[in-house]
Amino acid sequence: MTTERERLDADIAALDGLPLFVAYNANVDGIVRVDDDLEAFLERPSEPGDRLPPDPLDSRRNLAAAIAHTMAAGRGDEIAMTGAFAAALEAELSPDAQQMGGQTGIMTNLVSSLGAAPIAYTYLLSERQVSLFDRPDRVQYPLVEGGTVRLVPLAEAVNTDRTKINWVFEFRTGDELFGVRATDDSRFIAASRPPEFDLSAGALDAAVDQVGARVDGALLAGYHNLTPAHVDGDYAGRLRHARDVIRGLRAGGDVDVHVEYAVTHDDDLRASIYEWILPEADVIGADTHELSLLADDAGLDVVPARPTEETPFNPDEILAHYQILSALRAELGVDCIRLHVMEYHLAVMESYHPPDAVRRGLEFAAINAATKAARGDITAPADLETGLTYDPSAKGREAVERLADHVGASTEGGQLATPTVVACPNRVVEDPAGTVGIGDIVSASSFAIETAVANDRDGDR
Structure with a gap:
């Protein structure tokens, strides 16, 4: 029987040189711990923890309200800032740490560190941003000259002195801000929205088929970065483009x-x-908060609340997630929707890749998630040995078995793989080094393996 280490080695080998297109949002994350110093910097909101402030954020008081509401809810959240407030934070607040941010930046860093060959596009590419790519030698940028795409090293594509900066306020269970106690480990993101982020990539848009001819898959994100200032009238015209x-x-x-x-x-x-x-999309990636928004937009039943100390994990929640994912997949007409939660990963699909390819992707994603949580970063394939030291979640396995009973299927090694549903326990790190970007790590790693296996880059294992 193949060992976990042998399976991991096979997955890493499958990613070697895998060509992927990654776009659109990369930025620098300023990481700030929620503590007494931050509370002293902010201004007390009138009803801390009770409700979200208006969007966009424009003051320290509104920022405090947003962080406190997120802590009380026990799940990550994100709200944009006005340009003036973003500039004020950059001038007045010192981060505890800085790292690559934005879904495109995080996903590019991961796949390049694991040996893939990404072509990455983002609107603002400063020298400061380039310095945060872990393997810039493996990343190419698409420039267009005379209607022809030319792939160049990142350093040759620098196009601005400005850097998009997001502020990430991290908290752990029990942390307090203005009397509000965090019910789970998570973070709130105060996001900047530069005017360049309008989803128009200039000459590249007309020549993007040339990029498509060079890659096997595309990881696309950043559509949520649009603001009313980016569009003339409503959003439809820009998003149709x-x-x-x-x-x-x-x-x-x-x-x-x-x-x-x-x-x-x-x-x-x-x-x-x-x-x-x-x-x-062929496949959509989401977490439980994002799924709740999707379900609301589709007029479906509300997704169960994320478990906290007060509302412990219930394995039956996977049944609700399965039903909502199934309804959303049919409504949107996509091949697959993938959900990442603390205890398990779940994919609902039709006419997508073979179930074993998706299972491999979810299994690989669990190792990547644990590695990211334990180490804070993944910079080389050898780092994934850390993820193997964490066992698959017993609670997640129980949930997967509950779902298998529901659909009349059997599990193997705690995993479920049928033509329409695949599920895998996550590997949970109880005291994570950081929470930012884990969802992006899960989505990028699972999609990369699915794509590699579908293209038969390593044969059967």
């Missing part, structure tokens, strides 16, 4: 497209993403 770019990418070849969903509290933007972008 973004839809046409996805179609152009596919015109160049047989390209699988993964869209990584992200939280936005702009109802009109969410509705437009739902209408114009999500149906174009």
